[in-house]
Amino acid sequence: MLRSEFELLLNKTLNPSRFKDYAPNGLQVEGKKDIQRVVTGVTASQALIDAAVEYQADAIFVHHGYFWKNEDPRIIGMKHRRIAALIKNDINLYGYHLPLDAxxxxxxxxxxxxxxxxxxxxxxxxxxxxxxxxxxxxxxxxxxxxxxxxxxxxxxxxxxxxxxxxxxxxxxxxxxxxxxxxxxxxxxxxxxxxxxxxxxxxxxxxxxxxxxxxxxxxxxxxxxERFGAKAMSAFLSSHGLDSVFIDIDNPA
CATH class of the missing domain: 3.40.1390.30 (NIF3 (NGG1p interacting factor 3)-like)
Known part of the structure; x- marks a missing residue:
């Protein structure tokens, strides 16, 4: 599936335009043009990115992505390491916050x-x-x-x-x-x-x-908030994609 088709499917399903959110919904970091293997998870942590690299994923879908309102806009430190890993491995990152709650x-x-x-x-x-x-x-x-x-x-x-x-x-x-x-x-x-x-x-x-x-x-x-990412993995699989939910445990 083309990257543009993938995002169209997500937007049609989750309807992000209905929500005034705290972060951008949709494609947050651009990767390869063709998407077949997808990892879903709760948060775009380094551990999830590393798991996606091992899985040879073309895209990651998360509930908690990047570029939150009022956060430091600089791409340094931890944020740089995460984004650098995505770009190095040509992985698309998609984040959907309130649309996935609702x-x-x-x-x-x-x-x-x-x-x-x-x-x-x-x-x-x-x-x-x-x-x-x-x-x-x-x-x-x-x-x-x-x-x-x-x-x-x-x-x-x-x-x-x-x-x-x-x-x-x-x-x-x-x-x-x-x-x-x-x-x-x-x-x-x-x-x-x-x-x-x-x-x-x-x-x-x-x-x-x-x-x-x-x-x-x-x-x-x-x-x-594991429920939405799990459900989206099954949804994407039903559309012919190779999708897996990876749970990076968090006691919070």
Whole structure:
């Protein structure tokens, strides 16, 4: 597949023009013209680039790419080493941030919602179509205790989680937003959710949860955002590409 065709497929699928993002979505570092072998991952770290070189990849697709808003624009140090490795090996780098969070089938939120069995889904952000919302609200098939729900989430993300169980409230209505979205707990409260799941936690988040009576889960930024990269690998394989998801573990 030509590089231009590859990006057209990604843009048509993920619709980045719908989002005001913190980094450029799409091709970030140009490589070879023809793409057949693709590595997908969460973050364009040196370890992922090295794995892609070993795999002889033509392209890397990630959720966390480069050139973030307000970062140092100079290509020096760690950034230089990463980009130099991409250019030396003629590897294209594609990054899609909010579009990969929000996609209703391939996105991080959708993947986590699928893993915990969330039904009747709607947008966490009021007045926003679900395909443009970076958060989801949904319901479990039946109410469960906090202890049972904690085990279900830990099974879904494959790791221990931080669970602030604030009372004996059973869990039926769930709000979630993967990654560093602890600030969206207010929207979860407005949506009358019993629990809010995200990747990270801030000190004030716990106080909000306790005082407002909503259970809170920080399940890991990396752990909650593996879903989209995995789904995209399968999607690209279905379009005739040789694609593999490589998980560079991160405890954060």
């Amino acid at each position: 996609h209703p089938k391939l996105g991080n939120n959708a993947g986590l919602a699928n893993a915990i069995g969330l039904l009747n889904r709607s947008a966490l952000q009021l007045g926003v179509p679900i395909e443009e919302s970076i958060g989801i609200v949904g319901e479990l098939n039946e109410s469960v205790s906090a202890a049972v729900f904690q085990k279900n989430v830990e099974c879904a993300v494959g790791r221990d989680i931080l669970f602030e169980c604030v009372n004996d409230r059973a869990i039926h209505r769930v709000a979630l937003c993967t990654g560093g979205a602890q600030g969206y707990i207010e929207q979860a409260i407005e949506a009358d959710a019993d629990v809010f799941i995200t990747g990270e936690v801030s000190e004030q988040t716990i106080h909000v949860a306790r005082e407002m009576g909503i259970h809170f889960i920080a399940a890991g930024h990396h752990a909650t």
